[in-house]
Amino acid sequence: MGRVLLDKPDPVRRQTEPISDKKQDAAIDVVEEEKEKEISQAAQVKEEDLHSDSKKDSATKEGGNESKPTERTEEDGGNEAPKVYRPPGLLVTPDLQEAVDKCRRQVERIAKDCRTKNRKFRDTEFDLEGDSDTCLHGIVEKVKEPTGVQRVTEIFDAPHFFNPDGVASSNDICQGALGDCWFLSGLATISSVPRLVEEICVARDEEVGVYGFVFYKDSGWKSIIVDDMLCTNMPKYEELSPSERDLYHDDKKQFNKIARQGGKALTFAKSGVHGETWVPLIEKAYAKFYGNFSHIEGGFTREAIEDLTGGVATLIHTKDIFDRDHFWKEELLKANQDRLFACAFEVLKNTRNGEDTVRVEGLFGGHAYSVLRAVECKGKRFLVIRNPWGKSEWTGRWSDGSKEWAGEWLQILPELGHGFGDDGQFVMEYDDFLQCFTQIDKSLLFDSNWVMASQWLTVPVEAAPSPWTYGKVSFLLSVPCDTRAVISLSQLNRRFYQSIPQNSFFSLGFVVVKQGETEPMDESIHTRSFTRSVNTELDLDAGIYFVYVKIEHTQMIPIHEKDDDDDDDDDSEDEGSKDDKEKPSDTPAIPSTVDSRKLAKVISEKVIGQSLSPNYVQGDASKFVPVTLEQVIQKDIAYMSKHKGRPRRIPKKSLFKRIFRIGEKTPALHYQLNAEEPEDPFVGLLDASATQVTLGLKVFTKSEAPVAIIGRLEDDM
Numbered sequence: 259m260g261r262v263l264l265d266k267p268d269p270v271r272r273q274t275e276p277i278s279d280k281k282q283d284a285a286i287d288v289v290e291e292e293k294e295k296e297i298s299q300a301a302q303v304k305e306e307d308l309h310s311d312s313k314k315d316s317a318t319k320e321g322g323n324e325s326k327p328t329e330r331t332e333e334d335g336g337n338e339a340p341k342v343y344r345p346p347g348l349l350v351t352p353d354l355q356e357a358v359d360k361c362r363r364q365v366e367r368i369a370k371d372c373r374t375k376n377r378k379f380r381d382t383e384f385d386l387e388g389d390s391d392t393c394l395h396g397i398v399e400k401v402k403e404p405t406g407v408q409r410v411t412e413i414f415d416a417p418h419f420f421n422p423d424g425v426a427s428s429n430d431i432c433q434g435a436l437g438d439c440w441f442l443s444g445l446a447t448i449s450s451v452p453r454l455v456e457e458i459c460v461a462r463d464e465e466v467g468v469y470g471f472v473f474y475k476d477s478g479w480k481s482i483i484v485d486d487m488l489c490t491n492m493p494k495y496e497e498l499s500p501s502e503r504d505l506y507h508d509d510k511k512q513f514n515k516i517a518r519q520g521g522k523a524l525t526f527a528k529s530g531v532h533g534e535t536w537v538p539l540i541e542k543a544y545a546k547f548y549g550n551f552s553h554i555e556g557g558f559t560r561e562a563i564e565d566l567t568g569g570v571a572t573l574i575h576t577k578d579i580f581d582r583d584h585f586w587k588e589e590l591l592k593a594n595q596d597r598l599f600a601c602a603f604e605v606l607k608n609t610r611n612g613e614d615t616v617r618v619e620g621l622f623g624g625h626a627y628s629v630l631r632a633v634e635c636k637g638k639r640f641l642v643i644r645n646p647w648g649k650s651e652w653t654g655r656w657s658d659g660s661k662e663w664a665g666e667w668l669q670i671l672p673e674l675g676h677g678f679g680d681d682g683q684f685v686m687e688y689d690d691f692l693q694c695f696t697q698i699d700k701s702l703l704f705d706s707n708w709v710m711a712s713q714w715l716t717v718p719v720e721a722a723p724s725p726w727t728y729g730k731v732s733f734l735l736s737v738p739c740d741t742r743a744v745i746s747l748s749q750l751n752r753r754f755y756q757s758i759p760q761n762s763f764f765s766l767g768f769v770v771v772k773q774g775e776t777e778p779m780d781e782s783i784h785t786r787s788f789t790r791s792v793n794t795e796l797d798l799d800a801g802i803y804f805v806y807v808k809i810e811h812t813q814m815i816p817i818h819e820k821d822d823d824d825d826d827d828d829d830s831e832d833e834g835s836k837d838d839k840e841k842p843s844d845t846p847a848i849p850s851t852v853d854s855r856k857l858a859k860v861i862s863e864k865v866i867g868q869s870l871s872p873n874y875v876q877g878d879a880s881k882f883v884p885v886t887l888e889q890v891i892q893k894d895i896a897y898m899s900k901h902k903g904r905p906r907r908i909p910k911k912s913l914f915k916r917i918f919r920i921g922e923k924t925p926a927l928h929y930q931l932n933a934e935e936p937e938d939p940f941v942g943l944l945d946a947s948a949t950q951v952t953l954g955l956k957v958f959t960k961s962e963a964p965v966a967i968i969g970r971l972e973d974d975m
Contacts, residue, residue: 346596346703347454349568351710353478361460361470361481368483369463378409379468381485384546392550394489397757399552402435404489404525405497409467413488413523414533419462419469421531426455428630429681431537432648434526435491437555441544442527442646443600443626444562445537450594450630451703458566459536471543474568476751477712477954482543486535489525492517526551530648530681548753557753559600559626560699561790569598570746570793570958571701573785576692586639586688589700590632596703599629601643601695618694620653621645627695630683635670639688642676651684654694658684702744702795704958711964714954717971719811721949722762726810729885729972732894733805733955736966743798743965744958745770747782747807748791749951763788764951765810769887770794773802773898776891788812798959805955806890 344350372379386393387407394401410417420426428446433439448454460481461470467486472479495503495510506513521528527541544565545551560571579585593599605624606616615622631642645651656662658678663671671677676685686694704710717731737743747768752760765787769778782792787810957965 342706344706346705347451347567348457349474349704349710350706351479354472357472357479357481358460361472361483364481364483365461365463365468365470368468369466372466372468379466379485381483384484386487386489394551396550396552399555399757401552401555402525404491405493406490407487408490410486410488410535413490413519414535415519417464417533417535419464419534419536421534425453426536428628428644429683430529430531430534431646432528432530433646434524434528436526436551438527438541438557439646440557440559440626441541441554441562443559443628444566445540446628446630446644446646447559447598447600448563448566451598454567459540469539469543471540473544473547473565476748477714477956479568480547482547484539484543484546486539488538488542490523491525492523553753553756558699560701563598563699563701567701567703569701569703570744571699572783572793573789574698574700575785576696576698582692586632590641593629593632596705598701598703600699601627601629601697603694603696620651620657621694622650631675633674635673640674641686641688641691642674643684643686645682648682649680651680651682652686655690656685656687708958708960709964710956710958711967712954712956713967713969714952715969715971716950716952717809718950719809722811722813724811725884726765726808727884728806728808728887728890730809731807731953731972732890732970734968734970735803735805735957737798737800737803737959738963738965739800739961741798741959741961744793744795745805746791746793746956748954748956751790761813763812765812766792766953767808768792769806770796771804771806771891773804774895776895778887804894806887807953809951
């Protein structure tokens with residue numbers, strides 16, 4: 259059956275729990291009872307507050323002190339507890355505190371054990387020295403092989419985690435030999451928010467070499483523990499050739515001091531501050547989080563910020579910005595308050611100019627940059643941006659030392675928080691920024707006034723090719739009060755298992771429809787296909803809403819090639835055909851694979867056209883007729899009208915049996931080019947991904963109580 263998993267009720271987050279048959283028909287009644295209970299409690303609290311205020315006034319008149327604001331929670335049975343506000347940063351959920359507490363306990367336990375045994379910590383789960391292949395490389399993917407592994411205390415004479423001020427800075431971050439500029443750009447971006455990086459770096463004992471971090475995965479926080487072993491570039495002295503030893507006058511001590519110490523010796527990310535270690539260690543923890551270093555090569559800055567903060571990210575194409583003045587005032591000027599920004603542009607072709615790399619006034623395409631600040635000075639709009647390489651800056655207007663920096667304009671450098679130097683940080687004017695960068699990653703951060711509800715479902719889908727269609731899954735939302743909301747629909751984060759070859763890809767979209775309405779009130783922002791998540795921001799009144807999901811399933815489908823043995827038994831051929839074979843053909847070569855989206859579109863058009871005939875029987879071809887949004891809305895309106903607003907009963911059929919049954923089907927139009935080739939060892943996993951997708955709906959609301967979510971599969975609608 260379409261199971262709804264609701265977590266235990268709490269004031270911060272609600273997930274999903276199994277609903278019995280008796281409760282299914284009364285889901286809305288339950289929600290309304292909760293709303294009445296909340297109203298009653300609010301009235302009771304208000305009455306007590308009034309009574310408390312009268313006492314407070316009396317106490318004030320008598321010279322007494324005012325009590326601190328308090329809040330009432332269900333867990334303490336009505337006892338008052340201090341209300342603690344947390345500014346925008348890490349998404350506040352119960353499992354955040356659980357992950358933080360677990361991380362601290364682990365670090366304390368490991369440190370105590372290491373001191374008892376007189377040894378430093380070695381992480382057996384992620385041992386760079388003893389199990390380097392597992393830590394560095396995926397099943398297929400490879401990264402640069404380091405020449406050695408050293409502890410932090412071997413690399414630096416006086417290592418320190420953060421700079422002398424005890425805080426992280428974007429100027430500290432320099433990329434190494436790993437293609438993770440997207441992660442380091444995200445790291446530089448969040449380091450512009452005071453104390454945010456420090457909250458991710460939960461606990462450490464630098465003497466024994468143990469460090470604890472927290473990252474966000476799919477719908478919850480996870481703690482990661484690492485040791486202080488880091489990959490280095492330089493070999494040991496004994497491994498040098500005679501000519502290389504001559505460079506150091508055959509002095510091993512001098513070689514170790516010059517070549518094997520300091521940040522320059524590190525293979526991957528490093529800090530621009532000598533002796534600072536937080537940058538390579540958080541990169542190592544992030545690699546362990548995803549399984550190995552190869553799994554964090556290539557990505558999007560917005561996804562890194564989601565992993566680091568639990569926020570919600572959106573891709574914005576600069577050409578799609580309708581009102582640039584509004585975008586500056588309402589978006590960029592709020593940078594590092596409740597939102598973060600990064601930027602990039604596509605790789606430019608070098609076929610005409612012959613250059614190895616085509617740059618735009620010093621900047622590289624296909625590379626992530628961090629937006630550190632947006633500042634308005636003397637009537638001009640400036641952005642302070644950083645390259646995670648720690649070098650290679652913008653060379654256009656307002657670049658370091660350019661002619662624009664003359665006279666009174668030099669006086670604004672402190673206001674911009676900028677200084678000249680090849681450190682990767684540079685200044686651009688807003689117009690130049692929009693002309694240069696084609697993509698902006700925006701990430702929303704949530705303070706403790708926001709709550710989240712979420713639900714994950716495994717959704718059976720048709721094997722490709724199939725059209726982009728509604729009707730496979732939808733969600734019913736019950737919103738208890740008027741609120742600002744952010745709705746995000748996500749696929750599972752496949753970076754964790756990206757070493758498994760994938761032939762199925764999914765594009766998502768959704769619309770939000772209020773109960774009883776026939777037109778959507780909002781829809782997800784579409785920016786590109788196959789994104790990890792799509793979302794929208796909107797205002798919701800108290801009431802019932804439907805989130806209708808649209809799914810497009812894509813595969814690269816092999817095309818069956820006709821073998822010579824498949825020819826007719828008659829080997830004779832006329833002269834005409836022989837001549838034709840000798841002539842060069844203008845017919846384009848048939849590709850070995852075809853994009854299932856293209857195939858689905860043309861088949862859909864054919865089936866829809868044939869359906870004009872009243873005696874046409876669709877049969878199996880019905881899967882190529884997409885279910886429209888109007889059809890699913892009208893279906894729900896009819897049902898809710900007939901059953902007086904109650905949600906549809908969820909059938910008793912097992913969801914897992916349905917998925918298994920569908921999984922047994924042979925994917926349509928999926929042919930093997932060469933039947934004699936050995937079977938792919940991953941074929942079982944590929945087939946599973948071809949018939950189902952796991953989706954999660956997260957609803958963030960700025961209210962005391964989260965929304966209630968009921969997920970519905972195709973048979974439940």
